[in-house]
Each structure stands twice: as structure tokens, then as C-alpha cells.
Amino acid sequence: MTTLTCPKCRQGMPETALDTGQCPACGFPLEGPVVLNEQQRQESRPFPVLILSIAVGVLAIGTYAYFKRPEIPPRNLPPERPPVTPEQESAVAKHILPFTPSSLTNNAPRSERGAPNPADPSSTVDDKNAQERTAVVEPKKETQRPTGAVMKIDPKIAPKRDFDNPDDTATLPDLATGDRVTLTGKLRVLKIGSVNGKASIDATGLVAEEIVISGDLNGEAVVQLNAPNGKVTIGGYVGGSSKITIVAPGGEVIVLESSGRLTDRSTTVVTAKRLEIAGKMLGNSRLVATLTTDGLLKVTAAEDNATLTYKKAAESDPPITIEKGAIRGGAKVIGE
Secondary structure, three states: OOEEEOOOOOOEEEOOHHHHOEOOOOOOEOOOOOEEOHHHHHHOOHHHHHHHHHHHHHHHHHHHHHHOOOOOOOOOOOOOOOOOOOOOOOOOOOOOOOOOHHHHHHOOOOOOOOOOOOOOHHHHHHHHHHHHHHOOOOOOOOOOOOOOOEEEOOOOOOOEEEEOOOOOEEEEOOEOOOOEEEEEEEEEEEEEOOEOOOOEEEEEEEEEEEEEEOOOEOOOOEEEEEOOOOEEEEOOEEOOOOEEEEEEEEEEEEEOOOOOEEOOOOEEEEEEEEEEEOOOEOOOOEEEEEEEEEEEEEEEEEOOOOEEEEEEOOOOOOOOEEEEEEEOOOOEEEEO
């Protein structure tokens, strides 16, 4: 219900007083404007304030959206390129060759002949990177080494034998007194049995990757072997007055612990990068070793009067690495 205020007495009166036409308190005629009550005036204020707040908010949102709108680049404009500074003319004199009939057809300007535009450095770098990414490196295929033939050498039929296939394997039977074998060429593996009496093997002209001695050397047998970068294995006894010479400057020589022995009055001469005497040195056996650069010498056991002498292949080589085991009795290990 609306409360009115009398213009004269300032007293509140109900809205029905307008119908009677006078103030119920003082009887003042209500013919002109009537003042609303202060409470009514205060109640009517929030509506305009609310409208003004909404208007200010809408205006603020619109202003923010206008200044924060994304900039849309033009669609049809080409990308900007950095300005190209003209090259300064060189002070070097230019020599113009006389025209020939064949060159008269090329007198047109470069632009008319379809000369290509200067390459964009950035595009050149991108093309190079793309080629590097797309390049596929194929893995190297490991080719399997072919299997060579296994040949048996009969000293009675062919005392001299030349091998021309480095993938082959040659086998020598047990040699007796009077057998003389000379081997040359290249082999993958050379297998030697026993060498008895005054038999001999001359393989100084043979290049072998691996040499295996499974039998004994005794009597006055003489064996000469060559495996420059290979491996030589002695799996038998080197006894009697026999002599074996092994040249393997880039390879290794091993005397097996299970079956290899250097004994009696035998002489063993070795040139190698690595020498391992896992078997024992016994009796009056003598071993002369020459070790190449970064050489290694291993001696498991030496007894009786066995003698081992070693030295460097060159004076400028670093010291030899030596690993000595049990040296008993009159056995000696001497460095020169």
C-alpha cells in the first residue's frame, strides 16, 4: 500500500485520502501534487540504480571485447620478404668476350629467358633439412664368409703344396723320419699332427689365420710356422731335441695347460704380441720370446732347468707386461 505525505502538515496518510480529496489529519485539500513518504521514496530508488549498473556493465564488456578482438591477417597478401640490399659493384674489371653466332640467340634479357628468381635462403635450408630427414640409411649387410674345402696333404705324393684359397683348411698327417713338407700361399686353418724323427715342416711362405698342433714334436724334428696376425695353439709335447719357430707379430701363441708341454732339450722360438704358456716348462727346455708393441707374457709354471728369455721387438716399445706363476728348481725367467 502506498503511503502519501500531506503538503501542509507533513503527516502520513493512506492512498484513499486522494479519493476524499483532503488530508484526514488537518483537512488540507489535496488538489495539487502530493509528496510520497520518505520510506516510499527510498523503496523506489533501487530500480534506477540497477538499470544504471546493468548499462555500465554492458558498456564495459563491449569495450573490452572490441579492444581484445583477434587480428585476422589478410588472406590474399603474399608473405613479406626482407628487403634485399643491392650488391656493390666490384672494382674488378669485366672482360666481355666477342659474340659468336651461337650466342646471338641468347641476347634477350634474362627476365624474358625465364631466368629463375634468386633462391630464398630459408627455403634452401628447409629443403636441405627435409632431404636429411627423408634420407634412409640402409644397414650394412654382413656377408657370411664362404666355407672352404678341407684338404689332406700327403707328403709322399705332394711334399710341396701351394694354397690359393684363403678359406680352405689343410690337414697334415703324422710325419715320420724323411718326410719333408713345404707349404706356401694362404689358408684359414692349418692342422698338424705329430712330427717325429728328422721330419720337417717349412711353412714360412704360408700365411695362416690359425694353426693347431695336436701331436707331439720329438727327435730332431724341425717346424717353421707363419701366422702374422693369427693364432697358434700347441696342444702336444715339444720334446727331444726338436725345434719349433713361430712368427706371429700381430697374433698370439698359446701352450695349452691340459696337454701342452715344453720339455727335454727342445727349443721354442716365438715372435708374437701375446704369449701364454699355460702348460709347464720342464727339463732343459729353452724358450726365446720376442714381444711386439704392448706385448703380454704369461708363464704358469717352470721347473727343473727350463729357461725362458724374453725381449722387446723394438727398443722404443713400452715395457712388456709379464705374469709369472710358480718358478721352481733351477728354472729361470730372464729379460733382455
